[in-house]
Amino acid sequence: MPADRPDHRPATDHTAAILAVKSLADAKSRLTGWDDHNRRALVTAMLADTIAAIRAAGCPHVWVVSPDPVVLREAADSGATGIAETLTGTGDGLNLAMAEGIGAARRRLPELRRVLLVQADLPAATGKQILEALVAAAPHRQALVADVRGDGTAMLVRDAHIGTPTRFGPDSAALHRRDGATELDPGRARWPGLRRDVDTAEDLVAAAALGVGVRTARVLCDGPDPDIPGTAECSPTACHRGRGYVMIDR
Template sequence: MRADVDLVVPVKSLDRAKTRLEAGTGRRALALAFALDLVGVARRVARSVLVVTADPVVAGELAVAGVETVVGPEGLNPALRFGASVLRGRDPRSVVGALQADLPALREVELRAAVVEAGGERAFCADRQATGTTLLLSAAGRDLAPAFGGPSAAAHRDGGARELLGDWPTLRCDVDTLEDLALAAGYGLGARSAQAWARVRVAG
C-alpha cells in the first residue's frame, strides 16, 4: 500500500553529477544508476513520484520505466520548489516531499517508516553526518520550503521542520565519494547501482 505522499526527486545533469567521485570511476553511469534505483524504491512507497531533470538521458531512461519527468529551473532548491508546485497543483492538500537521488542503498521499509513517522507534519531526515538532508516532507497542504545545500539539516530544523530520528541507515547514506559508496554497498545496493559499482571495482 502506497503512502499518501507525493515525492519530488531532483536529478542533476549527468555531466555535473557526482563530481567528487574520482576521475575514471564512471561517475555518469553511477549517478544514473543511483537515480534509477532510488526512483524505483520511491515509487513503491509514494502515491506519485515526479523527477525534475534537464538531462535527456535521465529523462529517457525514466520514461522507459513509466516515470514522469519535468524540466525545471537551475539550482536544487528552485527545482524542488518547481516540482512541488506541479504536484501541489494536482492536490492542494497533499503532503509533498523532496527525496535526494543519491541514496543507492535505500530500503523501501525505511522510506515508508520515515513518512509514517512524519505523520503529515513538516519533517526531515538528516544524512549520516547529521549536517545535510536526504528527505524533506511538507505538512499537508503547506509549502515544502526546501533549504538544501550546506548545513541544510540545521536550516530545515530552524525553519520549523521536525527532525526524524529513526534508525534508518540507508535513508541517511547519501553518496558523494567512493568511501560513501563503499559504505552504501555494505547495506546492499539497488540492482543498477550494484552493477555500476561492480564495473568500477573491476576497472580499479
C-alpha cells in the same frame, strides 16, 4: 518537539515524491576514480534505485526534475514523471528544482496532501525504510531525516500547501529545523540506507557495504574501482538478491 496532529498512517496515494538531478555533465564531480561514462551510469543507476525504493514504499507519484534529457528518460523508464528544469543556472539550483517539482505536483494532482522531497543518490535506501520514515513523519506538518553525517537532509516530508522554500545544501538539517521541521530519529540509529547519500568514493564504499539496489549493483560490478567491496570479483552470480535489493558479496 511534540506531534502537531493526530497520529495516522501516511496516505501515500496522496503523496508526491520529488527528486532533483543535475545535468550529467556536472553530477558527482567529487566521485574520484570513475571516468565520465561510468560516473554518468552510476548517477542514473542510483536514481533508478532510489525511485524503486520510493515506489516500494507505496508512493505511486514520483517526479524527477532535471535539465538533462537522459535523466528524464531514465526517470520515465523507472516509472517516474520527468519534469524539464527551466530555472537551471539562475541561483540555488537544487532548491529551485524542488520548487518546480512541488509546483508541478500541485497543479497536476488536485488530491495532493503531502510532498516527499528526497535526495536522488540513495542506492542503499529500501522501501521499508522510507515507509517507516513516512509513518514517523505522519503526525507532523514537516519532518526530516538527516543524512548520515547529521548536517544534511536525506528526506524532507511536508504538507503540500506549505510554501516555505526548501533548504537543501550546506547545513540543511539545521535550516529545515529552523523552519519548523521535526527531526525524525535525531540519534540517527534507524534507516542507515536512507541516510547514506553518495557524493564521494568513500560514500560509495559505505553504501555498498549496506547493500545497494539492483541497478547500482550492476554498475559496481562493471565499475572501475577495485576498492569497493565485491567489485573485483563481481559476476552475475556474485550478487545475491533480497527483498528487491542486491547486496554486493564482500
